[in-house]
Structure formats: C-alpha cells, structure tokens
Amino acid sequence: MRMTGAAITFEGLGKSFPKAGGQVTALADITLSVPEGSITGIIGRSGAGKSTLLRMVNGLERPTTGRVTVSGRDVGTATGSALRAIRRDVGMIFQHFNLLASRTVRGNIALPLEVAGTPRGQIRARVDQLIEQVGLGALADRYPAELSGGQKQRVGIARALATGPKVLLSDEATSALDPETTQTVLDLLAQINRDLGVSVLLITHEMAVLRDIASHMAVIEAGRIVEAGPTYDIFARPEHATTRRFLSGVTGATLPAFVAARLQTDPPGDQVIRVTFAGTHATDPMLARLATDLGISANILGGTIEEIGTRPFGNLLISVPQDRGDQARAFLEQHGLTTEVLGHVR
Numbered sequence: 001m002r003m004t005g006a007a008i009t010f011e012g013l014g015k016s017f018p019k020a021g022g023q024v025t026a027l028a029d030i031t032l033s034v035p036e037g038s039i040t041g042i043i044g045r046s047g048a049g050k051s052t053l054l055r056m057v058n059g060l061e062r063p064t065t066g067r068v069t070v071s072g073r074d075v076g077t078a079t080g081s082a083l084r085a086i087r088r089d090v091g092m093i094f095q096h097f098n099l100l101a102s103r104t105v106r107g108n109i110a111l112p113l114e115v116a117g118t119p120r121g122q123i124r125a126r127v128d129q130l131i132e133q134v135g136l137g138a139l140a141d142r143y144p145a146e147l148s149g150g151q152k153q154r155v156g157i158a159r160a161l162a163t164g165p166k167v168l169l170s171d172e173a174t175s176a177l178d179p180e181t182t183q184t185v186l187d188l189l190a191q192i193n194r195d196l197g198v199s200v201l202l203i204t205h206e207m208a209v210l211r212d213i214a215s216h217m218a219v220i221e222a223g224r225i226v227e228a229g230p231t232y233d234i235f236a237r238p239e240h241a242t243t244r245r246f247l248s249g250v251t252g253a254t255l256p257a258f259v260a261a262r263l264q265t266d267p268p269g270d271q272v273i274r275v276t277f278a279g280t281h282a283t284d285p286m287l288a289r290l291a292t293d294l295g296i297s298a299n300i301l302g303g304t305i306e307e308i309g310t311r312p313f314g315n316l317l318i319s320v321p322q323d324r325g326d327q328a329r330a331f332l333e334q335h336g337l338t339t340e341v342l343g344h345v346r
C-alpha cells in the first residue's frame with residue numbers, strides 16, 4: 001500500500017547486523033509515516049536504533065526486511081541514478097556538523113552543488129541565497145575553526161539545503177550545543193520547515209526538542225516503535241512507560257523536595273496526583289469545581305503551563321484526602337483531564 005501525503009514511510013522495516021556467532025537486531029517491524037510538511041521527531045535512548053533508522057532514509061543502510069520510501073520511491077532497492085535522485089531530495093545535518101576544515105563557509109555550502117555538477121555561475125548565486133537564509137551573511141569567508149557551534153550548525157543546515165531537498169534529516173543536531181544556541185537552531189529548523197515546506201525527520205534523546213518543534217513524534221525502544229502520534233496528544237496522554245519516563249523530565253512540574261522525600265507508594269496518607277490539562281480544558285477552573293461540586297479540597301503542590309505548538313498544556317500536582325482520591329480522579333477524568341497517582345504522603 002502506498003500512503004499518500006507521506007514524505008517518508010517505513011513499512012514493516014527491520015534491520016539486522018551480522019555479529020560474531022549470530023546477528024544483532026537493530027530495528028524490528030518499524031511502521032511509521034512522516035507526514036508531508038511535518039517536523040517528526042524520534043526519541044529513544046542510546047542504542048535504541050535511531051541512527052540506523054535515519055540512515056535508511058538516504059540509503060546509507062539497506063533494510064533487511066520491509067520498505068522505506070521517500071516521496072513514494074523505494075529507497076532500499078534504488079541504485080545508480082535513481083538512488084542519486086533520492087539523495088538529492090534528502091538533506092542531512094549532524095551532531096558534530098561534519099564540515100570540511102579546509103573550506104570556508106561558502107566552500108562548505110558549495111560542496112553538494114559541485115558534486116551535483118551545478119555550473120559555477122549558478123553555484124555562487126545559490127550559495128549567497130543559502131547564506132542569507134540561515135543568517136550567516138557576515139561570515140561567508142570564515143573557516144569552521146573561526147565559528148561557534150551554533151554558526152557551524154547553520155553552515156551544516158545551509159549545506160543540507162543546497163540541492164533543494166524535500167526532506168531534511170537531523171541526527172541529534174543540537175546535542176552538542178548549549179541550551180540558548182539549541183533554541184536558535186531549533187527556531188531556524190522550524191522556520192525552514194514553514195517557509196520552504198521541507199519535511200523534517202529528526203532524532204533526539206531530549207523530549208524538550210520534540211516539545212519545541214515537532215508536530216509528530218515516535219518513541220523507539222530496543223529497535224521498536226512503542227508509541228507514535230501527534231506530539232501534543234502524546235504529551236497529553238502518554239501510554240507507554242518509556243514515554244512517561246522521557247516526559248517526566250520536561251513536563252515542568254516536579255514535586256517540592258519536602259513532599260518528594262515523604263512520598264510513599266502505598267496508603268495511608270493523602271493521595272498525590274498529577275493532573276494534566278490539555279487543549280480547551282487547560283484553563284478551566286477544575287479545582288474550584290472539585291470543591292464546589294464534590295466538596296473535595298485539593299492542596300496544590302506544584303504546577304506549570306507551557307505551550308506545545310500554540311496550544312496550552314499544563315501540569316498540576318495536587319494532594320487530596322486518600323478516601324476521596326478515586327472520586328476526585330474520576331471527576332477530573334470525566335472532564336477531559338488526565339490524572340496519574342504519584343504516591344501518598346502522610
């Protein structure tokens with residue numbers, strides 16, 4: 001089946017590598033679609049298979065089973081000019097930038113155009129345009145050693161865009177950057193996605209990267225996708241334990257230390273509940289209603305409201321009397337909120 005509206009598809013994809021005395025399975029039964037025009041992020045721990053999955057998209061690795069397509073073209077079986085055509089449609093950026101030290105900014109960005117046989121006269125104009133696009137105007141004649149990490153990644157992005165790809169692959173592109181620089185590079189990726197309509201597939205081990213720019217996401221563990229969907233939905237209703245673990249670091253609210261230190265897994269004590277507010281319910285005065293409708297008064301232990309895309313997303317940590325906990329949670333869930341019992345405090 002060929003999915004429509006997909007920039008990239010993985011269909012029952014598997015990849016094994018030979019290993020002394022047998023095989024190691026890096027990926028198993030991956031079925032995932034990267035919607036055209038989306039920024040799709042894949043998160044997983046080290047060794048989960050992220051890089052292998054990304055390398056399938058430009059044909060650096062070939063599937064052992066299943067298929068990977070770019071704009072409907074099968075990458076795994078493509079050779080010669082067909083493979084070269086796919087690769088022109090797929091740009092890639094790297095954690096450590098992979099720039100040539102002996103070439104200036106201009107020279108690095110020109111490289112893929114030279115390889116593609118673009119006439120010299122055209123290369124100059126195209127490179128100028130790319131340098132403008134990534135905001136490197138004043139640095140065109142500098143060498144990589146004279147640039148900051150963020151500037152190097154801008155060169156990497158310009159180089160990846162040189163041949164006018166439909167898809168941009170990002171391999172931990174911000175992992176070597178400080179938080180502030182990370183933000184500016186993520187903003188640039190979002191802008192490129194918006195302005196040029198380039199679909200982005202990125203891999204990361206940081207949930208914050210997905211929160212900030214990914215419209216869609218998937219969680220990969222031990223070579224399998226354990227959860228996938230629109231980023232907002234997954235943040236609001238994570239289903240898999242691995243997803244929840246990744247989320248606990250970013251969905252702001254953490255328990256105050258004095259509460260965390262006393263938290264127990266079993267009763268007795270007040271029930272400590274994480275309430276996730278999503279979408280239109282984000283600003284509803286649900287705690288007030290808990291008091292007026294059910295007569296349950298909740299203690300507020302912590303909370304945050306942030307935005308995913310442009311939609312509000314909140315986390316509130318509360319405690320309620322143990323014997324009213326189930327009732328309170330049922331009420332909140334009935335009103336479209338997600339709840340999770342974190343434990344009990346006396």
Ligand SMILES: Nc1ncnc2c1ncn2[C@@H]1O[C@H](COP(=O)(O)OP(=O)(O)OP(=O)(O)O)[C@@H](O)[C@H]1O
Pocket residue numbers: 017018024025026044045046047048049050051052053
């Ligand atoms: N060329 C190879 N030969 C043998 N095994 C490999 C090869 N490439 C990857 N693997 C194995 O496949 C699994 C997935 O590796 P991969 O690099 O894709 O993970 P990752 O999620 O990108 O991790 P990291 O973030 O550490 O790069 C690992 O067990 C790895 O050892």
